[in-house]
Amino acid sequence: MLLYILKRLGLAALVALTVSAISFSLLFLAGDPAISIAGENASSEDIAAITERYGFDRPLPVQYADWLVSAAQGDLGRSWYFDLPTTQIIGDRLGVTMTLGLLAISFALILAIPMGVAAAVRPNSLIDRAALFISVVGQAIPSFWFGLILIVVFSIKLGLVPASGSDSWKHFILPTVVLGYYATPAIMRLTRAGMIEVLSADYIRTARAKGLNPRKVLFKHALRNAVIPVISLAAVQMGFMLGGSIVVESIFALHGAGFLAWESISRNDLPVMQALILVFSMFYILFTFLADVLNAWMDPRLRVG
Amino acid sequence: MSDPILSIRNLTVDLPKGGDRPHAVEALSLDIQPKEIVCIVGESGSGKSITSFTTMGLLPKALTPSSGEVIFDGQDLLKISASEHAKLRGRRMAMIFQEPMSALNPCYTVGNQIEEMFEQHTDLAAAERRARTLRLLQEVHLPEPERIYTSYPHQLSGGQRQRIVIAMALALDPALLIADEPTTALDLSTQAQILHLLKELREHHSAGIMFVTHDFDVVAEIADRVVVMKEGRIVEEGTAEEVLNRPQHPYTRLLIDAVPRRTRVERDSLDGRPELLKVAGLEKTYHVKGNMFRPGRIVHACKNIEFAVRKGETLGIVGESGSGKSTLVKCLIRLEDPDEGAVWVEGTNIAAFSKRALHPYRKMIQIVFQDPYGSLNPRRTIGDQLVEGPVNFGRDRAEAMARARELMKIVRLDPEALNRYPNQFSGGQRQRICIARALMVEPKVLIADEAVSALDVSVQKEVLKLLNEIRDKMGLTVLFITHDLRVAAQVCDNLIVMQQGAIVERGTVDKVFGAPSHPYTQQLLAAQPGQGWDVPDVSKLPPVSAASGVGGVV
Numbered sequence: 001m002l003l004y005i006l007k008r009l010g011l012a013a014l015v016a017l018t019v020s021a022i023s024f025s026l027l028f029l030a031g032d033p034a035i036s037i038a039g040e041n042a043s044s045e046d047i048a049a050i051t052e053r054y055g056f057d058r059p060l061p062v063q064y065a066d067w068l069v070s071a072a073q074g075d076l077g078r079s080w081y082f083d084l085p086t087t088q089i090i091g092d093r094l095g096v097t098m099t100l101g102l103l104a105i106s107f108a109l110i111l112a113i114p115m116g117v118a119a120a121v122r123p124n125s126l127i128d129r130a131a132l133f134i135s136v137v138g139q140a141i142p143s144f145w146f147g148l149i150l151i152v153v154f155s156i157k158l159g160l161v162p163a164s165g166s167d168s169w170k171h172f173i174l175p176t177v178v179l180g181y182y183a184t185p186a187i188m189r190l191t192r193a194g195m196i197e198v199l200s201a202d203y204i205r206t207a208r209a210k211g212l213n214p215r216k217v218l219f220k221h222a223l224r225n226a227v228i229p230v231i232s233l234a235a236v237q238m239g240f241m242l243g244g245s246i247v248v249e250s251i252f253a254l255h256g257a258g259f260l261a262w263e264s265i266s267r268n269d270l271p272v273m274q275a276l277i278l279v280f281s282m283f284y285i286l287f288t289f290l291a292d293v294l295n296a297w298m299d300p301r302l303r304v305g
Numbered sequence: 306m307s308d309p310i311l312s313i314r315n316l317t318v319d320l321p322k323g324g325d326r327p328h329a330v331e332a333l334s335l336d337i338q339p340k341e342i343v344c345i346v347g348e349s350g351s352g353k354s355i356t357s358f359t360t361m362g363l364l365p366k367a368l369t370p371s372s373g374e375v376i377f378d379g380q381d382l383l384k385i386s387a388s389e390h391a392k393l394r395g396r397r398m399a400m401i402f403q404e405p406m407s408a409l410n411p412c413y414t415v416g417n418q419i420e421e422m423f424e425q426h427t428d429l430a431a432a433e434r435r436a437r438t439l440r441l442l443q444e445v446h447l448p449e450p451e452r453i454y455t456s457y458p459h460q461l462s463g464g465q466r467q468r469i470v471i472a473m474a475l476a477l478d479p480a481l482l483i484a485d486e487p488t489t490a491l492d493l494s495t496q497a498q499i500l501h502l503l504k505e506l507r508e509h510h511s512a513g514i515m516f517v518t519h520d521f522d523v524v525a526e527i528a529d530r531v532v533v534m535k536e537g538r539i540v541e542e543g544t545a546e547e548v549l550n551r552p553q554h555p556y557t558r559l560l561i562d563a564v565p566r567r568t569r570v571e572r573d574s575l576d577g578r579p580e581l582l583k584v585a586g587l588e589k590t591y592h593v594k595g596n597m598f599r600p601g602r603i604v605h606a607c608k609n610i611e612f613a614v615r616k617g618e619t620l621g622i623v624g625e626s627g628s629g630k631s632t633l634v635k636c637l638i639r640l641e642d643p644d645e646g647a648v649w650v651e652g653t654n655i656a657a658f659s660k661r662a663l664h665p666y667r668k669m670i671q672i673v674f675q676d677p678y679g680s681l682n683p684r685r686t687i688g689d690q691l692v693e694g695p696v697n698f699g700r701d702r703a704e705a706m707a708r709a710r711e712l713m714k715i716v717r718l719d720p721e722a723l724n725r726y727p728n729q730f731s732g733g734q735r736q737r738i739c740i741a742r743a744l745m746v747e748p749k750v751l752i753a754d755e756a757v758s759a760l761d762v763s764v765q766k767e768v769l770k771l772l773n774e775i776r777d778k779m780g781l782t783v784l785f786i787t788h789d790l791r792v793a794a795q796v797c798d799n800l801i802v803m804q805q806g807a808i809v810e811r812g813t814v815d816k817v818f819g820a821p822s823h824p825y826t827q828q829l830l831a832a833q834p835g836q837g838w839d840v841p842d843v844s845k846l847p848p849v850s851a852a853s854g855v856g857g858v859v
Contacts, residue, residue: 202407208363209402210473211395212425213388224412300457301411 001303004296012289019281020071023274024064032056036268037080076275081267086275090257094279096166097249097256100175101241105234107180108187113230116191117223123196131192135185147178147251164253175252179245183237190233194226201225228299235291239284309336310480310513311360316373318355318364318537329355329368331537337481337513342503344516344524344545346560347534348761349732353517356534357483359383360515361400362390377481396426399474403486405467409458415469416454422476441472445502464495471502478510485517492625493788497832500526519761521564522791522835525549533557550841555849562843563766565791575798578615580649581782582637582670582750585611587646587656589632606632608807610646614750614799619776619783621797621814623790623829629806630786634754637784638670639663651749668698671743675755677735681727687738688723694746705745712741715778716771733764737771744775751776752784757792769796790833794818802826 027033034051035042051057055066070076076086119131154174155163161173198204199222207221246258257276264272296302318330330352337343345353358364360375362382375382378397382390394400402408409418416438423434435454442450445468458466467487474482484503488496504527507514518524524531528545533554541554552558587610593602606629614620624630635641637648639655648656655666674680682690691712692705710720716737727735736756743751753772757765773796776783787793793800793814800817802810802825809823821827 202402202404203410205363206402206408206470206473207410207421208391209361209394209400210422210425211391211393212421213391216421216425221410225410299412300414301459304457304460 001296004303005293008289008292008296012285016282016285019285020068020278021064023277023281024067026274026277027270028060033270036270071278076278077271079264079269079272081264081269081272086272089272090260090275090279093255093257093260095256096254097242097245097258100172100179100245100249100254100256101238103172103176104179104241104245105183105238107176108183108237109234111180112184112188113191113227116188117195117218117226119188119192120195120199120226121218128192131188135188138181138185143178143182144247144251146181147174147248150174150178151251166254166256171252171254175245175248175254178251179241179248183234183241187230187233187237190230191226194229195222198222198226224298228295231291231294231298232288235287238287239280242283243280309338310377311335311337311515312374312376313356313360314374314376316356316359316375317371318352318359318368319371321367326536328371328537330359333373333534333537333539335532335539335542337515339480339511339513340507341529342507342514342516342527343530343532344518344528345532345534346518346521346524348519348560348763350536351534352537353534354485355537357400357485357515357517360481361394361398361483362387363400392426395422395479396477397479398481398483399477399479401467401470401474401482401484401487403489405463405470405490408470409466411458414455414457415461415466416456419469419473419476422473426477437476438472441476442469444475445469445472446498447472462495463491464498467491467495467499468502471499471506475506475510479512481515482506482512483515483517486519487516488523489518489520493790493829494625494832496523496834500834503527520834521549521561521762521840522833522838525835525838527834533560549838551846552841552843553849558843558846558849559763561840563762564840565766565789565795566840575615575618578617580613581616581618581651582784583613583647583649584637585647585649587611587633587636587648588644589629589636589641590644591632605806607636607643608805610808612801612808612811614782614784616749616782617776617780618799619773619785619797621785621787621793621800622803623787623793623800624803625788625829627805628803630803631754632806633803634672634752634784634786638667638672638752668694668746669748670750670752671746671748672752672754673736673739673743673756675758677732677739677759678727680739681735683727686724686726687730691723691738691742691745694742698746708745709741712744715744715775716741731764733760733768736760736764736768740768740771740775744779748781750782750784752786754786755788756785758787758789765792772796790818790829802829 032047034047034054034056037050037054038046055063067077074087076090078084079086079089082089115127115131115134119128122128151163151174154160161170162168163174165171204217204222207217212221243258243261245256246262248254249256249259250262257279261273261276263269264276313333313335316330316333317328320327320329333352333356335343335356345356347353355364355368359370360377360382364370370383373383378393382393409415416435419438419441420434423429423437429437439450439454442453447453447465447468453461453465453469458469461469471487487503488499491499500523503514503516506512516527524545531541531543531545531548532539533541533548533556535556541548541552541557548557549561552561587607589607591604591606593604608629610633612620622630622633632641636643639658643656646656647654650666650669653666655663658666681687688706688709691709692702695705695708696702706723709723713720713723718734718737718741722730727738730738739756740751756772757768760768769792772783775781785793785797797814799813800811801808802817802823804825810817810821810826817826818830821830
């Protein structure tokens, strides 16, 4: 098991390094960064001064190494717009995004797995139809529209929950539902498909032949096998929710990291974007790694040779 | 006689509407006594497994018992609720399945899976459950019970897994043990051990055993009583001695007649015929990749393989799984490249030919694989698949079609069937189509890689006969790869026996069977089931009496 974790960790480190190189190069893909910083009416002296100050005249590998070392020390540069350390700006916003992401994925899992299981146990039953309906609707509805509808109904008409902001737990209810519902269909369908396959496996017949009660057959023997691929999918979805919650954060005026990314694009604040991409990627890598470890813990074929 | 443990009376199980027959099992009656092994024999689709699943309450939802009684422990199993039936399973009746590889849950240790029996059905404390489990592992002769206890299924071999399933079944000393083809997926020597184990269990436990099988040699090895089924009905029933030696029903006779004999059909001498295929010093190793933490492993799949086959000869290559026979075949047809050595086909060494140089030689060696279901493309007509080979070698399509029609006749199928798709054929028919496909390019050597292993005995017999006929008619050389010594004995002129990548024994069939020199061959022959049984010559039995000749219940 330890060996497996070490291997995965090594792999994760390699991916992280690759991602860092890509996000570093972003700065240069948009043209000469000094010109972008100087703005439209800058003179060539200004640009030269900026090039000098940021060290853009040095060879790229040197700049990358330099940037990588600072990044490892927690320094991801300064925002051109706020002239503050990017880590500080992102740190302020990350809490909201993380809270929303974790709540949403939990919501999705809690909704999707039981529904997927129920649908698999009785294929083509009413439950299965209902689950299919929910998942098709989830895939079809754009989340901004769904968010607005929820605001109209629950905030404006019924006045049950606040429509915007992030001051209390109540503020997170609607965004969680919207973002979580978005992730539900894929997880549910994978659970359903996995369960249907596993339930026809020989070892399930063995479990039944042993006279185990149906609950034990279902939850101990079937679910564990069926849920292994779901873990990997959930990790990917979770990573996606961190970066992809921009729409939801905008609708509910949750000033999270997703919202910050959107703001930074419009402000042409490259260092913040660069840092956000790096941070999101690192989380993504972290979740995938955790999913791998969890999978290995669940599936002995992965951990013992 | 004491009271039977299980008593099935007039059981009928309906098939879903639109099937080829209305009932999976029809008016079946059967008794099993304590300490008795009753073999239910039949070919695929005979309803033998349905009978065992009905008893266990594990029938698929589409099948429903429509009438009859299954009396066990004084109650009718067809009348009790699902949860009452579940309480009997494991505790009073237990089952051993055909596929040991997939019968255990990959996520839990085998110890845990056996202990579940005690958890579910008893109040034993954890320590006691563990002790009982370890004792069971010992009873089924697994080495190092402590280590096995904490192993996961994927760490054990097929034979070991089957022992785990047996241990599980025995945990609570059930009154009835149902074994559904428990040795079919196992190697010969493992099969012998498992059969021995089951016989031992009959002595030490009082359980009655329902043993479902298609193999009459296994029946001869283990049965006290035999029930022969065909299309859902019992056609013959009696003591093992009666049924095996004096079968009454024509169908039983047909099945017994199809049992491979230990003796070969006499053939003309092969002396003086030219050598067609010759292999010398063939080596193949696989490198199992290591990584930074674990060194790689080298598997020596073929060690210095050397043999020659003459024109018109059938050479049997016999070995258990992992013996290297499949790798050898792949090297011969160059699906794998041998590391060293030579493969001469009519005097040309093709072992090191480039792909391009090899092309014209490809058609000289053709192969028929084990699985007739997997080796035909389900979306293309038989005709398309047959002409593909010759067209690929530059033959005109119409000409190839004519040849296909001709070959369909040779393998005794209707040439009109060329327009049909594989799913419209049975397993035996598909295998004949595969043979026809192999013959389309007019090969010199035909390799039959376990080509009859997946077929029912009666079908097997026909395909073997067909292979022999074609060999003689076309002057083919045949390499017959099999794990089944009985089949090899019937069709081969010479045999080589492989073990762990090396040839350990070679010679004529008579020599290998009559005077085996290598311990491994001796062991294989000893593991052969049904040795005490002299297969009767059905043609010399008295004619079928009128009463049993109508195909009804005896």
